[in-house]
Each structure stands twice: as structure tokens, then as C-alpha cells.
Amino acid sequence: MASQTEENYLKxxxxxANPEGEINISDLAQQLEVSMPTANSMVKNLQxxxxxxYEKYKPVKLTSVGKKEAALIIRKHRxxxxxxxxxxxxxxxxxxxxxxxxxxxHSPKLFERMDEMMGFPTVDPHGSPxxxxxxxxxxxxxxxxxxxxxxxxxxxxxxxxxSTEFLQYLNSRDLKLGTELKIxxxxxxDQSMIVSYGSVEKETLSQKVCEKLLVKIFExx
Amino acid sequence: MASQTEENYLKxxxxxANPEGEINISDLAQQLEVSMPTANSMVKNLQxxxxxxYEKYKPVKLTSVGKKEAALIIRKHRxxxxxxxxxxxxxxxxxxxxxxxxxxxHSPKLFERMDEMMGFPTVDPHGSPxxxxxxxxxxxxxxxxxxxxxxxxxxxxxxxxxSTEFLQYLNSRDLKLGTELKIxxxxxxDQSMIVSYGSVEKETLSQKVCEKLLVKIFExx
DNA sequence: ACAATTTGTTAGACTATTCTAACAAATAAT
DNA sequence: ATTATTTGTTAGAATAGTCTAACAAATTGT
Numbered sequence: 001m002a003s004q005t006e007e008n009y010l011k012x013x014x015x016x017a018n019p020e021g022e023i024n025i026s027d028l029a030q031q032l033e034v035s036m037p038t039a040n041s042m043v044k045n046l047q048x049x050x051x052x053x054y055e056k057y058k059p060v061k062l063t064s065v066g067k068k069e070a071a072l073i074i075r076k077h078r079x080x081x082x083x084x085x086x087x088x089x090x091x092x093x094x095x096x097x098x099x100x101x102x103x104x105x106h107s108p109k110l111f112e113r114m115d116e117m118m119g120f121p122t123v124d125p126h127g128s129p130x131x132x133x134x135x136x137x138x139x140x141x142x143x144x145x146x147x148x149x150x151x152x153x154x155x156x157x158x159x160x161x162x163s164t165e166f167l168q169y170l171n172s173r174d175l176k177l178g179t180e181l182k183i184x185x186x187x188x189x190d191q192s193m194i195v196s197y198g199s200v201e202k203e204t205l206s207q208k209v210c211e212k213l214l215v216k217i218f219e220x221x
Numbered sequence: 222m223a224s225q226t227e228e229n230y231l232k233x234x235x236x237x238a239n240p241e242g243e244i245n246i247s248d249l250a251q252q253l254e255v256s257m258p259t260a261n262s263m264v265k266n267l268q269x270x271x272x273x274x275y276e277k278y279k280p281v282k283l284t285s286v287g288k289k290e291a292a293l294i295i296r297k298h299r300x301x302x303x304x305x306x307x308x309x310x311x312x313x314x315x316x317x318x319x320x321x322x323x324x325x326x327h328s329p330k331l332f333e334r335m336d337e338m339m340g341f342p343t344v345d346p347h348g349s350p351x352x353x354x355x356x357x358x359x360x361x362x363x364x365x366x367x368x369x370x371x372x373x374x375x376x377x378x379x380x381x382x383x384s385t386e387f388l389q390y391l392n393s394r395d396l397k398l399g400t401e402l403k404i405x406x407x408x409x410x411d412q413s414m415i416v417s418y419g420s421v422e423k424e425t426l427s428q429k430v431c432e433k434l435l436v437k438i439f440e441x442x
Numbered sequence: 443a444c445a446a447t448t449t450g451t452t453a454g455a456c457t458a459t460t461c462t463a464a465c466a467a468a469t470a471a472t
Numbered sequence: 473a474t475t476a477t478t479t480g481t482t483a484g485a486a487t488a489g490t491c492t493a494a495c496a497a498a499t500t501g502t
Binding site: 084087088089090094097098101102104105106107109110113114117 | 305308309310311315318319322323325326327328330331334335338
């Protein structure tokens with residue numbers, strides 16, 4: 001069984017993988033806040049255990065076994081986040097740290113019970129998909145708000161960044177998953193957007209923010 | 222901050238302490254399933270950290286700081302057990318293993334929320350008291366059923382053993398916390414007792430079982 | 443193409459937690 | 473009281489995970 005440390009490496013590898021599934025050792029080291037030699041030696045260890053594919057001076061790739069292990073840890077993380085928000089009344093900005101610890105608990109029963117109590121949710125409080133028990137992840141094909149154009153409408157469906165700071169920014173603007181945004185205009189100079197939603201008539205969202213809002217886009221009717 | 226391993230040693234020391242608060246290294250080693258030299262070296266480490274009092278060849282004692290740390294871990298354990306039973310529908314025989322892991326989570330918020338959701342319970346599902354936030358433990362002064370005499374009544378209030386096997390034995394006899402037992406007779410030869418309770422007219426409880434049932438005793442009216 | 447920079451590797455060391463082997467002290471048993 | 477047994481200690485080694493220093497390969501920028 002993977003140690004807590006190994007689990008954290010698997011999760012980081014999963015999250016950092018580029019579209020080809022490759023990860024740099026330096027990115028891995030940075031993500032986990034360890035030195036490069038440390039990351040390097042753990043990658044060798046994971047290779048011995050069949051969880052990653054790796055050759056000297058080449059980027060790392062999770063094997064299918066490694067990918068599944070990682071997805072199952074992420075499943076526990078996201079189920080926990082959802083449980084904390086839906087069943088225990090936490091705010092979406094408070095749950096990451098707790099889930100970071102709970103995800104390492106070995107107890108299929110516990111997570112199945114959470115899943116059941118919530119009616120088998122498919123996304124976590126930040127809109128990220130919850131992998132199924134086989135470690136499969138549904139692909140929602142959401143777009144970044146930046147791709148929407150004036151006149152269109154967009155439903156906020158997930159976030160590309162779940163940091164406390166960003167979540168608090170969203171809280172302060174009353175932006176939640178499910179919020180319907182009308183795109184009023186786009187500023188070509190800095191890529192910022194002016195939108196309206198709910199009782200907010202007019203709000204300017206910077207490029208940085210728009211990039212991190214994942215939406216379903218509709219033609220306004 | 223104490224590591225998970227150190228936390229487990231503190232908890233074991235707390236639970237093994239005799240009435241004078243003393244613990245043998247061999248008992249500690251056995252409880253934690255480690256060798257004696259391992260337990261010995263960890264005791265020295267805890268001593269350096271001011272959590273135990275210790276001199277060569279003498280029994281170990283928790284300091285007041287160590288005792289408080291231990292009690293706060295036990296608080297998390299028992300709150301978790303209660304939460305799993307009351308809020309998540311687990312059986313009392315299923316929760317120990319899970320709580321054993323959850324107790325190491327660092328998140329005051331999480332445990333305070335559990336406490337709040339349950340209305341600040343004072344005992345866990347096995348009747349053991351839940352230490353308060355200062356690590357203080359209420360002393361219930363319960364007696365073992367073995368001390369009750371024919372003609373008296375006793376309310377099952379806690380257990381001196383919460384092993385899965387014992388809990389399953391109790392489940393099979395429909396014995397729960399709160400069950401009112403009438404003592405019909407005591408067998409002087411083997412210290413077994415014949416009792417009635419609920420819809421059970423007559424049940425024989427061995428000495429071993431009676432010793433582990435902690436009760437409040439009343440004169441029958 | 444070659445220097446500068448970034449990225450990755452090796453070697454060697456440290457800490458925490460564990461072990462076994464060997465021995466010493468304390469306790470129990472005759 | 474002397475031996476036998478149990479309990480506790482020391483020494484020395486192993487593993488997991490981490491580090492720094494030094495070097496090597498790959499990439500970037502003229």
C-alpha cells in the first residue's frame with residue numbers, strides 16, 4: 001500500500017500532467033515543496049513500484065496503475081470536500097486543507113457512506129469532477145469564460161483554481177457555481193470582461209479571473 | 222507538534238496508566254506492537270519533549286502536559302466515533318478503526334463542528350467519556366455489573382472493553398447502552414449472573430462479560 | 443555555435459522510527 | 473538467598489524521506 005507521502009506524489013503527478021501526461025521533476029518538486037533530488041529519488045521509487053514510467057533526463061509519466069491510484073485518492077479528496085460543504089456546513093474556501101488530510105484515510109466504508117449520504121455527486125464544491133470507484137473521470141468539456149463573447153450567456157460550472165484567495169474573491173462578489181453570467185462587453189486591450197449576473201448590474205472581471213472561471217456557454221435568447 | 226507516532230504513544234500511555242499513573246515499558250511495547258527497545262527509545266524522546274517523566278528502570282508517567290495532549294487526541298477519537306454512529310449511521314462495532322485514523326487530523330474546526338452538530342455529547346458510543354476542550358475528563362464512577370446483587374437493577378452505561386468481538390456479542394444479545402437489567406441471581410461458583418432485560422426473560426452472563434459491563438446500580442422499586 | 447541558464451542527477455549526510463542481539467537490573471520462585 | 477524469569481537497556485543496523493553540494497545534461501538566447 002502506498003504511504004501518505006507516495007500518495008501525495010501521485011496526486012501531484014496527476015494534477016501537473018500536461019496534455020501528453022508528462023511532468024517535469026522540477027515542477028513536481030516545486031508543487032510538493034521539496035528539493036529536486038528528493039523528488040527525483042521518489043520518482044525512482046514510484047518507478048520501482050510500477051506507478052510511473054521514467055527514464056533519466058526525460059519527463060515522468062504515470063502508468064495506468066499509477067493514474068488509477070491517483071484518481072482514487074482524488075476521489076476521496078473531492079467526496080470529502082463535498083461532504084464538508086453539504087453535510088457539515090463548511091464554506092467552499094475552508095474544505096481543502098481538511099480534505100488534504102482526510103484523503104489519506106483507508107476506509108472504503110467511510111467514503112462509500114459519504115457518497116451515499118450525498119446521493120452520489122459527480123462534482124465537488126468547486127465544480128471539479130469526482131472520479132468514480134474505478135478511477136474514471138468524466139470530461140465535462142467546460143470552457144474558460146474568456147472564450148465567451150458579448151451577447152452570450154454563461155453558467156459558472158467549475159473553477160480552474162480553488163485557492164482560498166480566489167474562493168474568497170468569488171464570495172465577496174457573490175459568484176457561486178450555477179451563477180448565470182451575461183457577457184456585456186470584452187475589453188480588447190486587457191482582455192477584461194464586463195458582465196452582469198443576479199442582482200449585480202455590472203461587474204468587471206480581469207483576464208486573470210475570467211481564465212479561471214469554467215463555464216457552459218449559451219447564445220442568449 | 223507531535224507526530225502521528227508520538228500521538229499513538231501518548232494515547233497508549235494514557236490508556237495503560239494504572240491508578241498511580243504508571244506504565245511499564247513492556248506493556249507499552251505490547252500495546253503498540255513494537256519491540257521493547259523501540260518503546261524505550263520513544264519514551265526517552267517523549268521525555269526530552271516534556272511529555273513524560275522517566276528514569277531508567279522505573280515505570281513511565283505522563284506529565285500534566287502529556288496527559289492533556291493525550292486527552293485531546295482521545296477527545297478527537299471519541300467525537301469521531303460518536304459522529305460516525307449518530308450522523309453517518311455506522312454501527313458501534315465499526316467505528317474504532319476509522320476513528321483511529323481520523324483522530325490524527327489537525328483541524329480544530331472539523332471537530333468543533335462535529336461536536337456542535339451532535340449537541341456536545343459527553344460520552345462516545347461505548348459510554349466512554351469525551352474529554353472537554355481543556356482535556357478534562359468527567360469521572361462517572363460507574364460500577365462493574367459484577368458488583369450488583371440479586372434484586373437490584375442496573376442501567377448499562379458504558380463498556381470496559383470496546384473490541385469488535387465484544388460489541389458483536391452485545392449486538393447478538395440486543396444489549397445496548399441504556400438497557401435496564403434486572404439481576405435475578407448470581408452463581409457463586411463461577412460468578413456468572415442471570416438477568417432479564419427488555420423482552421429477554423432470562424439470560425446468563427459470564428463473569429468475563431459482567432466485568433466489562435459498566436452500570437449504574439439501583440435498588441429495585 | 444557557443445555561452446548562459448535551467449533542469450536533472452549523484453553522492454553523502456541527517457532524522458524518525460523501527461529492528462535484532464547482547465547484556466543488565468529487577469522481580470519471582472524455589 | 474540464590475537461581476530463574478521477566479523486564480529494561482545499549483549498541484548497532486535498516487528503511488523512508490528529507491537535505492546540501494557538486495556536477496552533468498538539456499534548453500535558451502543571442
